[in-house]
Amino acid sequence: MTTVSEAAMTDEEIYRAFQEYLDKFGFGYCAVEGGHEMAMLKEFYTPQEALWCMDMPRNEFFDAQWFADKEGMALAEAEDVLHDMAVRGNIYRERTADGTMLYHMEPAAHGIYEFHAGDAMNADWIPGLYGTMAGGMLQQVYDAGIPFYRCVPADKSLVREGDLEADDDLFEMLKKHRRFCISPCACIQSSREIMGIENCEHERNVCVQTDEMADYYLDDLKLGREATLEEVGALLKENVRKGLAMQTTYAKKNEIICSCKVCHCGILQAAKMFPGDAMNNISRYEIAFDPEKCIHDGGCATRCTMGAITIGEDGVPVTGASCIGCGQCVIVCTPGARILVHKDPEGLEDLPEVVWDAYTIMEDNRRARGMIA
Structure with a gap:
C-alpha cells in the first residue's frame, strides 16, 4: 500500500x-x-x-x-x-x-x-x-572486500597435495546436490546476441544452478533445463577441456556454477580492469612456479583464462595480479613446472553458508568503509 x-x-x-x-x-x-x-x-x-x-x-x-x-x-x-x-x-x-x-x-x-x-x-x-x-x-564489484563469485580449481589434480579445501573440490561437491539446472550464460547471451560483440565462440548454455536455485530457475523462471548429476559433471569437464575457468558463488552452498573466460565474462573483465580489495578472495589458490622445469614454450600464456601470463624477454612466463587460480595453465604446462598452492589463510575471508550471506557481508564492508550511508 x-x-x-x-x-x-x-x-x-x-x-x-x-x-x-x-x-x-x-x-x-x-x-x-x-x-x-x-x-x-x-x-x-x-x-x-x-x-x-x-x-x-x-x-x-x-x-x-x-x-x-x-x-x-x-x-x-x-x-x-x-x-x-x-x-x-x-x-x-x-x-x-x-x-x-x-x-x-x-x-x-x-x-x-x-x-x-x-x-x-x-x-x-x-x-x-x-x-x-x-x-x-x-x-564496485571488487571494492566490497569479497567477490560474489569465486574461482575454484578446474580439477583437484592441479593442486598441491594436501592444499585443496573440501569446499573447493567442485566435482566432489556436485554429489551433495539434489537438483540441477543448466541455463544460458547471461554474459554470453547479452554481449553476443543483443550487443553484437563477437568476443568468442563459446557455447552459451554453460551455467549450472543447484538445489533451491535450480528449483527457482526451473519451476518459477522456466529458464534452462533440468539435468542429472552425470550431465552436469560431463558439461563442466568439457568446459574445463575447452579452457574455461570454474566459478561458483562465494558460499559453501555453490548455488550457481559458471564456466568463464575473460573474453565473455563480465565479472572476470571487471576483475582484470578494476582489481579492488576483493580480488584476493576471488580464489583461495595461487600459482607456484619452478623455472628449472619450464621449457619456455608459452603454452601457459596461451591457455590463461585471464590473459594474466606474459612471457618475458628471457622466455620465462610471468604471472600477473589478475590470476584467478583456475589452474588452466597447469593443465598444459610441463609436469612440475606449475602447480596451484593454497594462499596464506590469514589473508582470506571465511566462506559464508549461502550467497545471500555474502551479499550482506559485501554491504557491511562497503558501509564500514564509508562507501554507502
Missing part, C-alpha cells in the same frame, strides 16, 4: 529512489551520466512494484504474511503479488522443508540481470545496463 509521501512522488522519483535503494545492496547499482541505469528497472518493475520492493527486508527472507501485514493487504492478495513478481524474476523465492514459501529481495547484477536471461533479454534494456556497468558498477 502506497504511503502519503510516496503518493506524492512521480514515477521518475520512484525509480530513482529504487536505484538508490539497490545501490546499497552488496556491490550496488550506481547511477551514471545519462541515467542508463534506469533502463533495466523500468523494463521489469512498475512504480508500485518498486515501492513494494523498497518495503521488503534488506537482507533476510520473509513470508507472504509478513508482506501482507506490511502493506495492509489480505494474505491472498499478498501471495498473488509475490508469486507474480517471483515468476517474472523480480524477487527470489524458495520453499522450505516444511513447505513455507519464503521471498528475498535481490541485488541488481546477479539477481535482476541474470534472472532475466533467456527470452526476457532484449535491446530495450541491455544496452543501458552495459552503460551502467561500464560507468562504474563493475568497479
